[in-house]
Amino acid sequence: MTEESVLEIRGLTREFVRRGVSFPAVDDVNLALGPGEFSAIVGRSGNGKSTLLNLITGLLKPSAGSIMLDGNDVAALNDRRMSDLRNRTIGFVTQIQTLLPNLTAIDNVILPAVLCGGPRRENAIVDEERTLEPAVDSDLPDVIHPASSRKPSAPQSDHMMRRAQMLLDQVLVGDLAFCYPKELSGGEMRRVSIARALMNEPKLLIADEPTGDLDAESTAVVMRLLRRVADDGTAVLMVTHDPDALEYVDRTYRMDRGRLALI
Template sequence: MAFLEAQKLVKEYKRRGKSFRAVDNIDFSINPGEFVMIEGESGSGKTTFLNLITGLTDPTSGVVLIDGRSLKDTGDKEISKIRNEKIKYIPQGESLLSALTVRENILFPFTIGGTKRPSDERLLEVAGKLGIAELLDEYPSELSGGEMRRATIARAVINKPSLIIADEPTGSLDSANTSKVMDIFREIAAEGTAVIVVTHQKETLGYASRVLGMSKGRFASAI
């Protein structure tokens, strides 16, 4: 069964009094272990789509199902648990806490969430693969933008969630670090995580098991 499914998703916004569809009637599903990349120009609706499937934005119409349950069914305790524990969303921009070291940032979800803290071995493995092992005791203010980005990605992948969603995760990275990030996404997908990555960098599309081209709120083509 698909881990996540979207049916007839629509999101309308208004611009100068006129409404338009940032996401226009999208059907989508992803199975465990799939690595889907969504490529499209700026303004094509990629971020809006991610915000809908993670439940950060309510759709104008349509439904999102996770493990067969509607994301909107907030009375369902199980769905909040799945959202909190099994789905990791890496938004555009930085989201590290400045008062915590890189290590503390990566482990932060496990100090508040009640889910099992990853082992030190796993922490070192992930930090090593992302090239930030030397930076674990530094504070975010001492890091470059690309290093912060990779620390954010380490935090998301460390516990092998069921679904990882990343919005232009390699936009600020050089090609060597882009490969490190894509390699780790591909690796956790091979271990069963469903991965959705949005990008406008065509050179990274080869990592995906499926590529969708987005244009004007729709998936226009399988590239």
């Protein structure tokens, strides 16, 4: 893995068996992503995009090849170490709603930070002290190992609350901070999920159809935020079917029958 890479994938293959016949859902994929790089993957459904994301996050094991994430060999980690790496290093915006129904929006956003003891760095990717442009508006949940949780101190808890509120404000759902998921629309839940994915200041943000439930105005807000996050040093990998989202990325790949190619 090169020093500047957050994610480096080499010869990655994942095979499945259907009716006794083996086939590669991900076929000899190579990909490198450094800090501040924003890449998108496009392609029709059923061509391996979600499988690739689940391999990167350690939710599936590869049949062949390697995945190096922030200096860690993903396939070599046990479940507990992979869960900790996921929570501290990856922000994952999934396709489906994964907010916990018994927590308010702001508590859902704060939860990953509580479980790992607070955001990774003093200087936030989206810094509280900076004046930012006002926000306008996979199917698998984030996995956080409960053994790493501990009660935060009062100052730390206040910092988490301020950061969570700031992130909700930036995706234009700040006024819904104390609503429960059942009170939110699909698009509002998607934006809360994006705020949650950013809470721990991840080195790698994975966004699986982050604008899928959003109107044009909200899509522009979310994409500007993701672009800002990348500009502040986070590697961003997005799967999308939305052509309007592609104007914000640095490079675009197409996935077809498990093969990944730069467009």
